[in-house]
Amino acid sequence: MSKSEPLKIDAVIDLPDNNPKDTANHPATQARTEVAKRGRRGTLELWLPKLVVAPSFLLSLVFVYGFILWTGYLSFTKSRLLPKYDWAGFIQYQKLWASERWWVACQNLLLFGGLFILICLALGVLIAVLLDQRIRIEGTLRTIYLYPMALSFIVTGTAWKWMLTPGLGLEKLMHEWGWTGFTFDWLVNPDMAIYTIVIAGVWQSTGFVVALFLAGLRGIDDAIIKAARVDGAGTWRIYTRIIIPSLRPVFFSTFMILGHIAVKSFDLVMALTGGGPGYSTDLPATFMYTYAFTRGQIGLGSASAMVMLGGVLGIVLPYLYSELRGKNHG
């Protein structure tokens, strides 16, 4: 399971800065010109990798970090329809946290994000484990689980809205099938509407989780399972005690991916409920959009975006840290 940390060759690349003296001291003068010539060619080679990543670096610097700063600045202005650049202090943040709707959006994010991640994970792991039992129709099933990922949220929203609309979709179906007492009005019930977003979100994203975990399961060393069986563990215990726990890195990655989907969820809400009934299904992403773009309160929208970003980074940075700190898991 453990892979050896690949050797770093950074030293090679840093060579010119490290050892400028060496050439100077070198006694073989007759070879010097040639060395110098090759040295220049060598230098290009040393710079090439950096040149190759430079565009990405610059793009990210400008288009991610620059824009974050830009938005951050806007959140301290009174910008409305279009950006204005007069410093206004924390007024937008005060407004934000005083806004009932923002609190609802945050609560919704917790509820939706929590459930969405939890159900996706649970269902994804369950399906992956079952799929891993040498199923004959695995290929077909896998495609079925995976295809919703191929659909855009606009499509997902349209389809689910149509199905969940009381009196039209599922409810009608059940009534016609003879279960006349069946009611399913979550979509229109302000207290329950957020759960319909969970349903559609789960439907869309679980396939990806299945794929990730299937990949993880396939990557587990056979011998470990054999060892557990010799140790006397049954299938259930092998999964609960050995396999699932050793998929920790996969859990971790999945959690991150789902988490960011949850935070970024915008299209889905727009397509399915449009934030309603009322603003009962508002999420920070839709909140930000609504204020910054439809209500012409760019300052407030920017403030909400910054808070949102802070939240996301709060989750993501530890992940990045561990990702870059070397492979202490697995």
Next chain:
Amino acid sequence: MVESMPGVKQRPLMRAVVYVPLILTAIYFLLPLIVMLLTSVKTMDEIRAGNLLSLPATLTFEPWAKAWDKMGGTFTNSFMIVVPAVAISTAVGAFNGFVLTKWRFRGSELLFGMLLVGCFIPFQVILLPMARTLGLLGLAGTTGGLILVHVIYGLAFTTLFFRNFYVAVPDELVKAARIDGAGFFTIFWRIILPLSGPIIVVSVIWQFTQIWNDFLFGVVYSSGETQPITVALNNLVNTSTGVKEYNVDMAAALLAALPTLVVYILAGKHFVAGLTAGAVKG
């Protein structure tokens, strides 16, 4: 992975425990597609009369024709955006991954971390600044502008994929090639790229879906004639006046999803295989 154990008979009960939940969940996943398909070939009268799953009495392809009529034109737009954007972001991601794993330099890890943050920023944050920048670049409302946007915000993911994949490729290959006299690009082209099949599949599928399905950038940064298909779909589905033609909506939704569906059905296997090959190492 858990093979049948000798001595433990494959009891039908056990098999049922495996198959029943699988089939049930499969139905849950399949239902919307079936509903959409069925609805898209029914007439509005039938839709009003029947239920979600009632079979169409008369098959009609008129909704499809209508949907095609309204959106067909934007198909090309989407392809014009998606193909170069996927190609460029995948290529750049591959180069980045290559450098970040095989040509590390001081600060390369930090750079990677920096790029990775790009995966996680909510896109609303950059909507307006991007608009301004595109305007300054003279790319506002053009296909080129959209391609640029998708490349920039796709880079983080493609770099992540390739980097995680290349970490598992032995460094010795690169060393051997350097001794053999190969330079940076030769090594990439001749040694690394031929190994990257699985992860290219992952990256292409991911990017293709993301970009094809994108609505936000599409709607904000396109102009009338460069609109991608999702915007057209939205215009069709989301209008507030006129009679709701669910069959046309569904046909349009399916139409818009067709390329991605095809990609998934054809390459789904390689997607999982590619992930196994290293894309998800925590």
Next chain:
Amino acid sequence: GEVEVLHWWTSGGESKSVEVLKQLMEEQGHTWKDFSVAGGGGESAMTVLKSRVFSGNPPVAAQIKGPSIQEWAEEGVLTNLDTVAARGQWDTLLPTVIKQAMKHEGHYVGVPVNVHRVNWMWVNPKVFEKAGAKIPTTWDEFTVAAEQIKKAGYIPVAHGGKPWQEATIFESIVLGIGGADFYRKAFVDLDRKALTSDTMNRAFAILKTIKQYTDKDAPGRDWNLATSMVINGKAAMQFMGDWAKAEFANAGKVPGEDYVCVPVPETSGAFIYNVDSFVMFQQTRKEVQAAQNDLAKIIMEPRFQEVFSLNKGSIPARLNMDMAAFDRYGVASMNDFLAGSKENTLVPSLAHGMSASASVRGAVCDVVTNFYNSDMQAGEASKRLAMEVMAAQ
């Protein structure tokens, strides 16, 4: 020149109207570049517009209305249309309220397309007949009638549960029980006293009453589906602007016979207007500037105004039109409009963004829909209304 026009009229009669405009423009030798973004009553379109303007690449013209025109003009990005207006004598052709809305600091920056009346109530007389009820003109009568209808097994009020629809009903109620002056004080001047007044409380209470007579599946429903409930005879009435007429017409219903259209109870003399309009964004290219002027001119021409209003169920924005082509409700609307303009009972629609900025409109919608969808008390609602409206300014 080439004109790119941003609008959100993508379906039904609207898109037909756009076709007409396109045709007219092309007759003038211009190329029409359609740029439509549907969804959310123009919300998506506004986002796009904002980013386009901000990117320095604004469309030639865009569908914008109400105070937003002033806001955009404030940013200094709109084209001055005074020359066209002078040549077309807009000053004489346009009613005062509309004129005011189209001008910024005395200069024309917008072109009105049509006028919608928001405070209509659409009625299926057959349902009333069957229930033995009388079409209400006051809210007390409404309650009586609704009870009867409910007993008869029909849905009294067809409702689409979206914030803007709830706000639409609410503003009609406010106009009815508070009168035009109160309405203006509350929704135009955003006066705190008015917003927290008893009248406002009563309006909220009536809104809650109406909710009792809607079906439980209403939330999230599109307005046109609600309309079709009235058309089909499932429901007895719907509160909706005159654009609903297109639905009845599409369904082949005969006005006065299959459906009846009356003002919302207690608002008979008053008129909540919703004016669709275009603004032009400053352009550098000469030929495009010429095209802008042509576009403005064409929009104001009777030919377009008529076709457009016929398609949309509205009335032309311009005065002195031949109303022969319009049905009885169109004519009635026109008359009410003219009368209202004299009696000063014309008020701008808040729900449709005519009376206040988008943020205020949003805040009001938030409170109203939140009240409608929860068991909040009316007093609490008006207090919150005032608070949110203040915060949104």
Next chain:
Amino acid sequence: MSALTIRNVKKSFGNTHILKGINLSIEAGRFLTLVGPSGCGKSTLLNIIAGLESPSSGEILIGDRNVNQLSPKDRDIAMVFQSYALYPNMNVRKNILFGLEIRKVPKAEQAAIVDRIARMLQIENLLDRKPAQLSGGQRQRVAMGRALARDPKLFLFDEPLSNLDAKLRVSMRAEIKQLHQRLKTTIVYVTHDQIEAMTLGDYIAVLNNGEVQQFGTPDAIYNDPANRFVADFIGSPPMNFIPCEVVGSSSQGFGVKMTHEGGDFVLEASGDLKPWLGKHVVLGIRPEQITHVVTSRLDERGVSGHACPVHLCEPTGPDTLVTTSINQTKVLARVRPDTAGTPGQSMDLMFDMNKAVFFDPTTGERLRFQLLKAA
């Protein structure tokens, strides 16, 4: 009573027959090593014994009980895997205790066991580490500890030392040997290293091509190989195989004729080679049986000295390997470093025919002859 009996076990994967009828049996407390080239089916056989795979046919008896139908956990075995197979999510302590926990051994007893094992394997300070934080040798010991924590009827070791470097390997080998001597459990031990096989096993089974080539004590395997494969596989540097003609020798016995650049000589055989007189056989003689001349031994029977051309000298440290060529075959001799000759010249080598063996040149089967009485 035999602790483990393998009766005619066959195993095929599809059409590939991996095991073609294995019969083995060992008594309780004995140490059996399975050796054979890579891919010959050693691990497969071990897995079958453990119940991790089921045989295509044949039966496995542990004690007197047929365990074919028993699942691994009911067979009362412990196994060390080639790749260690430590549970990556558990620390060392948990790894060792997992099997006990499952078998519901009382907590107090568990603690005592883990203490004992940790002391025995000197991993006390590693107990809280995760496998990823251990070096190869440490992992190997933990894997061992996991097996030793239990007190099973049978231990199975699958090449437990193959991943270690030479130095560590030697010391681990000694530890395993001591362990077995102390615990007296039955052990089946797979390796492809013949030194391990020789030093550790009470018995060795040499596998090739899915068949047991020979089953016997290390001494028998080394000195009395059943066929050319076994003779070749066991021993490093490997046995010399010299094709040669059988002739009557001087002392009424028989001999084999050796030819090299310098001339001919005859090596006297201790067996009655009459049936093969005049025919060709293959002489198998190990490098250490061709050595520098020790004068005092030259009178021993079957021992003789002959000058041979030296082609190559390879000093390995303790010994020097001298390559010569006889009957057009490369022949390796192992001599004391200070006695080694110079390449290109010739040196006297002493051939000890007492342990030499003969093979059929076509089948590779061992030729067995009656010992001739001493002259």
Next chain:
Amino acid sequence: MSALTIRNVKKSFGNTHILKGINLSIEAGRFLTLVGPSGCGKSTLLNIIAGLESPSSGEILIGDRNVNQLSPKDRDIAMVFQSYALYPNMNVRKNILFGLEIRKVPKAEQAAIVDRIARMLQIENLLDRKPAQLSGGQRQRVAMGRALARDPKLFLFDEPLSNLDAKLRVSMRAEIKQLHQRLKTTIVYVTHDQIEAMTLGDYIAVLNNGEVQQFGTPDAIYNDPANRFVADFIGSPPMNFIPCEVVGSSSQGFGVKMTHEGGDFVLEASGDLKPWLGKHVVLGIRPEQITHVVTSRLDERGVSGHACPVHLCEPTGPDTLVTTSINQTKVLARVRPDTAGTPGQSMDLMFDMNKAVFFDPTTGERLRFQLLKAA
């Protein structure tokens, strides 16, 4: 002229000093092996020579030219990697030719080279296979072929045999040796297997802790180790280290006192141990220098026989290792299998002190003494 000179090369990763000043130099055409325990910096040094890593300080000269600033491809070297590093996407032919292609060798010449290499390494029939379809030994040969296809100034081999099983290893070792003798190129060869180091190298450099412990011929390294580390590291089974007291011996010389259960005896030293008389030293004597008694050798100087208790006998095949205990230290003797005693009893062992060495008990440094004239 020296083909490769390493001058005071140091290398640190952050605060870890991996190489602490390496100085080595070999002439053209010679074979240098680098040995040392795992992690001592062998691969790092090789990588520095190849230009794949740069030294923190110091210089590398190939021929007379300082190559510090040269990139690997300009250094005219070929390298075989520990892990082979075959290009998985290319078949064997392409793998071999890649370096030539890049260097724009004409097509016709390429074909000739690949033919020659394939014949030399006997991989003609594998040329169209991909690496994944090759066995370990075949891969190893391809990796070798890739290096041999070119005609570089310097070959670098990084443990090329470590992944092979014992059998294959022996035969590949011989092949490499022959190759070198034929090609006469300069080779630097890393290994942690001392047998490889001994048999292949013209010179051996023993590395530990980032320093060269000893640099010399195999014979010098084996028989004349510079310190206890070298003595211990080279040789398997390893040298015995017996702490003992220096006493005056019978024959006017000096001896060291040995004590075991059966009594005491003195081993005569060939050196002038006077400075240490009465003090303690560590005697280093290799297992093969403690062996069964060969009567004829007992009269040799420094050779004596003593009865020792047998604790353990380990037959390894060619030899049997007998464990005894002297001065409370475990001592290993290597005897001919048929002479080995029985555990629990005692046997006569012959000690050959001629190659014995002595170490300072505290520093582990070798103690060097003047040879005493023969009595």
